[in-house]
Amino acid sequence: MFRSWPIGPAIILVALQISIGEKSCVLWSSAGPVVLNGSTFDVYCTYNCKSKQYIYSGSPPQKQSHRVFNDTTIYLKIFNLTSITTFSCQCEDSHAPDPCGQDISIGYPPACPKDIFCDYEIQNLRSGVVNCSWDGGQNTSLLHHFVLRVRTVSGNATEGLLQFSVSNKEPKRLSVNFNMSRSVDLISLWVHAQNSLGSAVSAAVNYTLNDIARPLAPILGQPDCSSRECKLKVEQSLNVSYLEIQYRADHQQWNSNTSSQTRSIGSLEPYRLYHFRARSKFHSGFWSSWSSNVSGWTQEEAPARALNVWIVRGPDSKTMTVLWKEPSVSISRGKITQYTVRVSSPSLNLIVNVSADSRNYTVPLCSHYEVTVWAHNSKGMSPPATMTSLYTEGKPLQDVRATMNGNESVTISWREPELTPAMYVVELYPEDFLLNEFRWVWRNKSETTADLSGIEPNKCYEGTVYVLYNKSLVGKTRFNQVAALESKPERSPSFEAKDKGNKVIITWKRLPRKFRMGCITQYTIYIEGSTGYHENYSVGASETTLEIKDLSPDIYTLWMTASTAKGEGPKSLKGKVPIKQDNHPSLLLEYLVAVLMVLLLLCLCQSPVVKQRFWELFRCLMLDVVPDPANSKWAKECIKEKGRLSIQLLSGGSTSTEKEEDTNLVDVEELFKQTTDTPLPTGDSTQLISRSPDADLTTLMYPALTTYIKSLSHDSDTNTTVDYISSDGPENMEEREDEDVFGGMSFLPSQSIFFTEMLQFDGKLTLDAVKIDCSDMQIT
Template sequence: MAIMFLAWSVFLSFTVLVVQPCNGEKSCVIWSSAGPVVQRGSTFKVYCTFNWQCKKSMRSGHPPTPQSHNKFNYTTIYFNVVNITKNRTYSCHCNSLPAPDPCGLDISAGYLPDHPKNLKCIYKIKNTERGLMVCTWSRGRDTYLRNSSMLWVRTVSGNHTDGPESNIVSSKGTEVLSVSFDVSRSVQLISVWVEAQNPLGSVNSSLTNYTLCDIVMPPAPVLVQPKCSSRECIIKVEQSMRMQHLQIQYRDEQQPWTNCPDSVAQTNSSRVRSISSLEPYRLYHFRARSKFSTGLWSQWSTNISSWTEEEAPAKELDIWFTDPASDSRSMRVYWKEANISISRGKIIEYKVSVYSPNLTFKPDVINISADTRSYSVPSCTGCEVTVWARNSKGLSPPARITTRRTKAEPPQDVRVTLGNYNITISWRKAKAAPLPSAYILEWYPESHKVEELRWVRLGKNDYHTIITGIQPYECYEGAVYALYNDSGLSRTRFKGVATLWSAPAAGPSVQETVEGNKVKITWSDLPRDQRMGCITKYTIYLENSNRYLQHYSTPASERTYVIKDLPSGDYSLWMTATTGNESRAGQKVKFFLKQETQLFLLLMCVVTSLFALLLLCLCQSSTVKQRFWEFFQCLMLDVVPDPANSKWAKECTQEKGKLNLQLQLSDSSVTEEEEPILVDVEELPRQNSDTSTNVSSQLPLQTSLSPDTVPATRLYPLTTYIKSFSHDSDSSDHTLTSLDTNTTVGYISSPGLGNMEEVDQEEEEESEDMYFFSSPNTFIEPMKFGGKLTLDAVKIDCSGFSQNA
């Protein structure tokens, strides 16, 4: 049974699928109670009648949206449309399996046509037989529907009436409609009206009747290129037929159209008109129109243009100058380009002359290019600068300015009021000053006076003015000058003026110079496009290796700054600029600071060590040793040595019969004497004859004192004592000491300079040549004494050293 039921269900489904498409019947029908076209704002019902048993629904819009519908009967449902405002689409859906195609309806919503308004017609003459009738009207508001318009025409020629004839015009998408058609010149009366229609209905305009001569319009005239002088132009007008009225208008580039006076000369089909009271060197445009004795004016002719001729410039130039610095040897004179009403032609060149009262000859006139607006002239006391402008017809009147003026009372209480793109400057006259002949207000972007100086000349009773053309985010400065008839000049400056400002786009780029324990910072102006207003100050940021941050502020006018007394170490440095807000940090630079004194001491230590090491190496050579000794001997004073206090004299007292002579030149000073002092030296025999020996027999070799001699050995020679018979001096008191009971020994004394000549020369026993040597010393060589021993003999002779040197 279950198998049979399943088979029967499949059969029924297949039958429905096969039979339903073959039936050809729609699943539903949709219609509107108001039709497919309705007026906007209306209310109506949309019905759906279904031919199938299914779940019924209605949808609207794109994409289709289900709508809340009502049930009309078992097969029909409907939807209430209230106050429709635009075109809509409605559809009916049957929800069953399989789902049949839905049925739909487009509803167009619009308005009835407006009555056509402003119906006007003109009759344009084409030739002597026919003309073109042109009618225009306004169709009114948009109906949002497809509209069509028809112009109906009825004509009367004598006793004959034709028409009405229709001329269909499409009016979609236009507000003013027009239609053209030919009409014979024999027509006397013409009647026209307009019918407008759309799917909602049709309307007619009112009937308009015209007499053809009242709407007739001649063709536009033709103008020939005029001939002009500096003040007048001759216009020639050509027409295809004789006209009773002609109107000519002219204007330059800045003026409106002006009607010419009615002074017309007729020459066949042409008319010639003279237009006077024109300005020199102006480009004028001309046009003309005409009409019959009745009817309408023709259309305007094509415009033609022509220049009037030049005349010499009418007025002097407006000139000004830069106030030179006290140390400047030149100044710059500026002038404005004159407008066309003053120049009266194309300026070919400018001429500049400088007159000084000290000159006895006529000053030279300098020719300057027409593109130039300034010139640098020498700055001198009482000099007068004159500037002319020249065109093809001549020179302008001279414009003069004095380079140096006397000081006068400046304008008082100068105030600046900022606008969005303008600046208002106001001031008042000084109370004690006379009334000036004029005021001059100058202004320029900060630090660009020479390149972009601007000024305005004002009357003596003007106390304020408005400066236009101010660029946003630009810093301006300037001054108000009072000019007096006696060449007096005074000014009051203003600066730091900007209409808009924000933080500068970047910080300055810095350069650092390290000098000892300080650093010098330099920077340049920010580019104009990065300043974003008037810079009020700069800030320097200094960070050490420990991240300790310090900052220093400096006015906007400064370009250098010195930071002193910095400890050694690594540093980072950057800057910012401030207007109303602070800029971001500029380029960061790094540098290292070290104390100069430490480096100097280190260098001195290294140099001293190297010098000591070099000296130590040189001292290992005997030749170098001798040269040093001779050099030091030259520096010693010439003082006679005192043997009584020497080491060898003391040793001699301890051993009888023997005397060790040790010359310690390093401990004695030698003083040069005018007269040689002779000292008698004698050898006394010892009591024990067996121990007495000759000094010469105990010396292995005889050596003289010479710079080139090197001793073979260093000895303390055995010798007898030295007895001095010199008188005691005031400066030294010697005691005679006996070596034995029979012998008295006198020591070599050092008499003072005053007692040198009083020394008694006593006879002594002749002794053999005696040699004595110094104690072991690095720089001392053996010295030889023979016969009489004089102080000259023990002097050190430096001549050999100097010769060897």
């Protein structure tokens, strides 16, 4: 309910204010400056000006349709006002004094305070502090004044009334603290609330102070911890009946230990940072406030379990990398100081220690290996974690799928296999494998899904699920690529195009990862000719080359794009490739001509005349200097034979500068022996075996008919250098034609056709007769 002002006295007051000359007008409300929310009332304006008068309201001010009360006063009827509103009055006269105005506030009268609660914190043996709080009710947009009245009782006497005032515009939970002697047994209290629209009083609440007493919060000292237990020092100002100590490791729930005597906490985990707090209580009353937290580390123990280990093959397929995850505190039970890696195989036995910061180690790839990893702390080492390659490929999993779960995690699922598995391993890594982005998780045999978080947007992920039936039987299955917040590629790949005859070979590099914007599904190559030819080719995301065949002569324009599941990316820069007319004979025709030439050459080589002409050509390519047969070793040995060979020593075969004037003649005796069953020597075919004069001709090692020509110098019988000339008989010439004409020769070969024709087997023989002049040779 709001107050209404009498109209008569109000007009007299306004007239008095105007006569003083404060304003050109006075504005007031029939309900006062504060009204109940939703009220209907009148706003009056009294003027001292003679011109037209108006009432304005709102923000910005708007002229209202007013009513006339008398010659100097007008008024405005207000209906259901629900918000604070500003009203003003103004004259049209430009020389009139300043206008007048006022804010009309709205609100509610105060509600009755409720939920009064008090406690009594005993600070020493003589006194304590009483804290009382209450609910002031709803917000009324008005300033509230609260008065807490307290009546105390000590024994059978009433000691008096205490009052404590509080003002607040928002009557939320309000409180008052005041000292109270411990001699007081009972208190009775209530709250009085008041604002500009009314007042209210709460019901009285009675308390026995012992029932609301509570001690001060305990003070905890620094804990003294072993690996499984921490002991605490607790300071308390008064004797208490109960003590509760709570403890927790980081980010865990508080655990409680309540006792009147216990100051130690057991069953703790090694190498954990624990936080402690405490509170106390008298035999009756309330628990004290919690003490400040204190913290302490438990001591270390040797690691509890083996590491989580996995092995991947390097991108070069020549190395393998052993990976392990940093053990949790519950496994490490201390600060890891180092890791030990052992690799055993038929070709490698390696033991190496790596730093505590390492999470992988790369070794040469072995066909059969066993890898073991240990973790060390100050108290010992973990059990061994072993992986081996000695396993058989088992049946792979079916229905393996990867599905985005929101934008930051992916779920990999699979169907449970027919055989009972022992364990699953799920690999996940971005496309273009990088070791520092590789992740894997183990799943037990009862699970068929794995959730991996931390998926980056616009990045393509792939991976594999392994099923371990036992240590020697493993199956693996790759799953589909998946990406979060995928979109079209931002760029196209750069390519090169080369023409080769009537085809074009196009090569390109895969798009850099930051431009793919997801998983590339295909590349598309477009080709256009100047004569209207147009074609496009789609290839898989793993391809990097394309060959376009059977193109007609033209100038072709090429470009390409990359696509994801969200669509095709921008076009690349265009390139031009000319395909020219092929004026050269076909490759098949070239092969045919070459074959015919080879066949013709083979046919010509079968003719003896052609063979002879080729032989003449090869003989002319040999050295011009012919050794002197008179100086051969055979000539020395054959001197014992009967007969003499008359040979003229030519100056061309000697190193002497003197020219012989007379021709020296020697007798010639021809010795022929034909053998057919004597085996050929296995050594150099040009070596001839000498024989003694008395040897039987049937024991000669060369089966061919051989003529030995002896030559003795007429100048000396003792200092004679003897060489040999060996010639086959005419009937053996064709058999010797196929022998190597260059092997081991230090002299003209014995199978020369020309030499055989010139050599006569009767009469006298001179060096002039056996001299060979190649200058007369003609090759046709």
